Amino acid sequence: MKKTAYSFPEEVLEHVFSFIVSDKDRSSISLVCKSWYEIERWCRRKVFVGNCYAVSPPILIKRFPELRSVTLKGKPHFADFNLVPEGWGGFACPWIRAMAGAYPWLEEIRLKRMVVSDESLEIIAKSFKNFKVLVLSSCEGFTTEGLAAIAANCRNLRELDLRESEVEDLSGRWLSDFPDSYTSLESLNISCLGNEVNLLALERLVSRCPNLKTLRLNRAVPLDRLPNLLRGAPQLAELGTGAYTSEMRPDVFSNLAEAFAGCKQLKALSGFWDVLPSYLPAVYPVCSQLTSLNLSYATVQSPDLIKLVSLCEKLQKLWVLDYIEDDGLEILAASCKDLRELRVFPSDPFGLEPNVALTEQGLVSVSEGCPKLQSVLYFCRQMSNAALNTIARNRPNMTRFRLCIIEPRSPDYLTLQPLDDGFGAIVEHCKDLRRLSLSGLLTDRVFEYIGTYGKKLEMLSVAFAGDSDLGLHHVLSGCDNLRKLEIRDCPFGDKALLANAAKLETMRSLWMSSCSVSFGACKVLGQKMPRLNVEVMDESGPPDSRPESSPVEKLYVYRTVAGPRLDMPGFVWTMDDDSALRIS
């Protein structure tokens, strides 16, 4: 007996929807039926656009007229490794202009890997009366003048976070543009700025904002000014220091130690540029309460480093340089049983010889000792299948595993075999693995494992691996949940790509550079798949000046409902029905 649908009043359904916040669930609701689609789009307040070219501002605005929060991502991830040439795209301006007109009540803008101009910042500053959150992650194109506009106009600003952005630092004055009456700051991250900010203005700002929880300073803030800042904000939960060095003076030290001791709520520490080890004990009073420690800029050597880390028993997240070495990681494994995320960065990535005693053993120790370890980024110079096997069996709860063996195509250093089996063990045992980065000597077999076992895998990064198209085919045909695939310098060509063309529409994007995909195949792909943008990048000239069989330099394929983009620089061509006309 078919039951009739329950007709709620719309307000009730809206009220139900107001408790459903995850992007995935909102998307599911909107796909249920026409009436739910309509109701949902009017009460959607938050949207995440993983690829700013997958949709256009007018389409977004038309569908969601009442947004309060927008997140956009621009350039592909490999831009972080300088593989995306300057001028490629990811311009925030058209979005900001459109949103300024459509969303006067917009409160939050979060951008990642986008180009943001001072003009855009000025528009934000003047257009949104209730603007609260601005996060510019790995962005570029703006100066401190744009920041001044934000400071001067956004009366309700709560969060200003410039993490890892490239800002043209013209002057530190902009901080003074926050009016004296402004007290609502909760989070400030200026760690990427090059020059000194006006320190007095900073101190006054910090002390008059009672809800300030996060303060990440830049390198130019000297250590002897830190105690004052801390005393002005004893409620801080997250602190990023400036340069952590000064003339060694006992009064400076005790001042600092006292100030740290006063921060009873401090849970996260970062910064630590230019560390003078004798100042490290000043943070010891807060170590036992820390859950997050970012020492990735701290060029501190072993004994001091280990001492610090071993005091942080509640640590959940540790980012550190490889100065920690295997011994330090062993102690980490013994002391920090709550560890969830570990990132070990290389202190000397371009050196030919290892400069520290960090090997696969360090990671094995941590995998053994830390039962909650889920997320790993590990740079090292040697790895073995046996170690990977052990790690996989120790930590089947792993969700993110990124291994970077510094020298490309390094084999198992014990057996000289490819590392296929090791990574195979990782995907086989870690059934919830969502993100994987490969390195070392790898054949098509590793991709067979990944295609067979990587059912929950969402993002895969591959470099200098594989033997043939079979490798790519395994991944595209086997990984049901794949969203992002980025590949460089692999012998993958046309066959696997074209055989799996339909798969690309289920993914956010595919990046292939220095592979063997021919220009002809790109054209075919672009013509066959109207809902994909197939972009070919070639800085040496138009691809049709070479035979169709010659491989393209870089290929970026992504699904879109907005059609080919119109803001491409001269070295990017979109392959579609009109491409024949456009290229001539």
Place this chain on the structure above:
Amino acid sequence: MSEIDMAVIKPEMMKSYIWLQTSDGSIQQVEQEIAMFCPLICQEIITKGMGSSKNSAISLPQQVTPSTLSLILDYCRFHQVPGRSNKERKSHDEKFVRMGTNRLCELVSAADSLQLRPLVDLISRALARKIEGRTPEEIREIFHLPDDLTEEEKLEPLKNITDDPRIRLLNRLYAKKRKELKERERLKNVEIEEERVDERSVDDLLTFINGNDGDSKAVKTPKNKKKNRKKKDQQKNPSLKEDSGPEKKELNGHDTCDQSSDGNIIGETSNLTYEEDGTFSPKIDFDDGDMDDGIDPAIREKIDREVEDFARRINSDWAERMQDFLTSGRERTSTLSATNGNGYLRRHA
């Protein structure tokens, strides 16, 4: 006793009652202080003076059936008692919403019509929890909603990609190849194991067990190991043996165009045979004379080539184009650079 006497002795018995009429027309009496918990009812009593008698019964909105009213009143009865702790209230509410979705839906509509905000809130959260983590199809089922969005509106290119028949064929081929390789490995190991097996005859064993009596009942020659191996091979590949019958029929029954392409494949690579379900499967080579370590990589290579041929063939609409591109001599610029992928190390990458 007179009414007044009773009132003196048990004042709490003299509660006032309110008359309510539900959607089905039936009228019932409800304690006033409980009913007043509902803003709509409260309003009717205070501003319109309704509900004091059966004739002036408050007519409730049509969403309020007798059963939903009963539930709502239970809720009100619990919460209008002042002394309860937050913990108690929360615990009650958690139990209260444990009912089927249909009832929850009825209830939330009714509560909403009575403007009983806290109950609407409670049920809305419960319904939200039923929705979270579910697919659109599942949600449709739960709430009995029509699937009336068009494909375009859904913009669903998210069909399960393994439905693509070409991909399925390819994957089946790989699976069979993998199985074949595994079988070969196993056979190799079995051989090695057999060699380690006790070489004594049954007689010898009996003699040993019986304490070297020297009596041998029957003389059995030791098993011919080579023969055994052959038997095992055949046992392990029953599917292929059986298929040799029907596959021939299929081949004959297939239309000429495919047959010719199949024929080409069979001609080029003798390891492929055509199976009933349209997949290509390998014939196992019984001659294991050339089984030594050096062969496996070559087999792999052969498999790879076969699969690539196959892939090209099944994607025949692109094959012609690709022929043009790929046969006209390839320029391979050497792009091996000394730099690795980790040029600029962003921490948040």
